[in-house]
Amino acid sequence: MKLRIFWLGVVISMVVGCNDNDPPIPTAEQLAIDIEIIKEYLQANNITATEDTTGVFYRINTLGTGRIPKLGECVEVAYTGRLLGQEATFDSSEGLKRPLTSFINGWQIAFPKIPQGSTATLYIPSVYAYGRTAQTDIPANSILQFDVELIQVYAYNSFGLYCYDAPLLLPEVQLQKDVEGITQYLVQQNITALVLPSGLR
Numbered sequence: 679m680k681l682r683i684f685w686l687g688v689v690i691s692m693v694v695g696c697n698d699n700d701p702p703i704p705t706a707e708q709l710a711i712d713i714e715i716i717k718e719y720l721q722a723n724n725i726t727a728t729e730d731t732t733g734v735f736y737r738i739n740t741l742g743t744g745r746i747p748k749l750g751e752c753v754e755v756a757y758t759g760r761l762l763g764q765e766a767t768f769d770s771s772e773g774l775k776r777p778l779t780s781f782i783n784g785w786q787i788a789f790p791k792i793p794q795g796s797t798a799t800l801y802i803p804s805v806y807a808y809g810r811t812a813q814t815d816i817p818a819n820s821i822l823q824f825d826v827e828l829i830q831v832y833a834y835n836s837f838g839l840y841c842y843d844a845p846l847l848l849p850e851v852q853l854q855k856d857v858e859g860i861t862q863y864l865v866q867q868n869i870t871a872l873v874l875p876s877g878l879r
Contacts, residue, residue, distance in 0.1 A: 703819070705805050705809075708804060708819060709803055712733065712805065715821060716735055728791075730787055730788070733805075733806075734802055735801035736799065736801070737798060738798045740795075740796055740797040741796055742794050742828065746791070746794070747831045751834055752776060752777050752831070752833070752842075753789060754774065754832070755774055756773055757770060757827070760822070761821070761822065763823070775841055777834050782808075783806040784802030784803070785802075787806065794845075797826065798828075799824065800824040800826060801821065804821055807821075
């Protein structure tokens with residue numbers, strides 16, 4: 679299992695070339711270039727995607743009905759990563775489980791907008807990926823494209839630095855599960871309890 683997207687990285691198929699002696703392009707300017715390239719690519723390929731205020735684009739292909747992850751939680755994700763518009767993949771996984779904050783910034787921006795069970799395509803400007811730092815198979819200032827599936831969302835133990843085993847559920851689903859567990863316990867213990875509308879006994 680590759681962890682190349684772990685921590686900070688991903689890019690594009692169209693790279694703004696620069697000589698080693700050229701001064702680096704300011705981040706804001708590079709972002710504007712990346713956004714324009716993504717927009718042109720989407721238009722040329724008749725793809726409708728949502729643009730986040732940061733400049734990250736995402737398209738939900740299949741909408742899930744589960745929990746939407748928060749930055750302080752863990753996600754289990756299947757993904758394939760490519761340079762924008764390319765067929766060759768630079769990284770993939772059938773199920774990588776990590777804290778969301780440990781992934782590239784582009785993922786941290788996109789995944790809190792995607793319900794568990796969804797499949798989506800992410801278009802990540804280089805400044806939210808590897809930026810000016812080239813990686814194996816990924817040139818500097820590259821825009822990345824990911825096909826992703828959000829498999830599960832988990833709580834994260836920030837003291838022990840690990841993801842819990844049991845996936846998180848929607849609040850209403852968790853409440854129903856808790857009510858059923860309490861009801862079963864009361865029946866087994868032959869306890870009569872007053873039932874409140876909130877589910878408390």
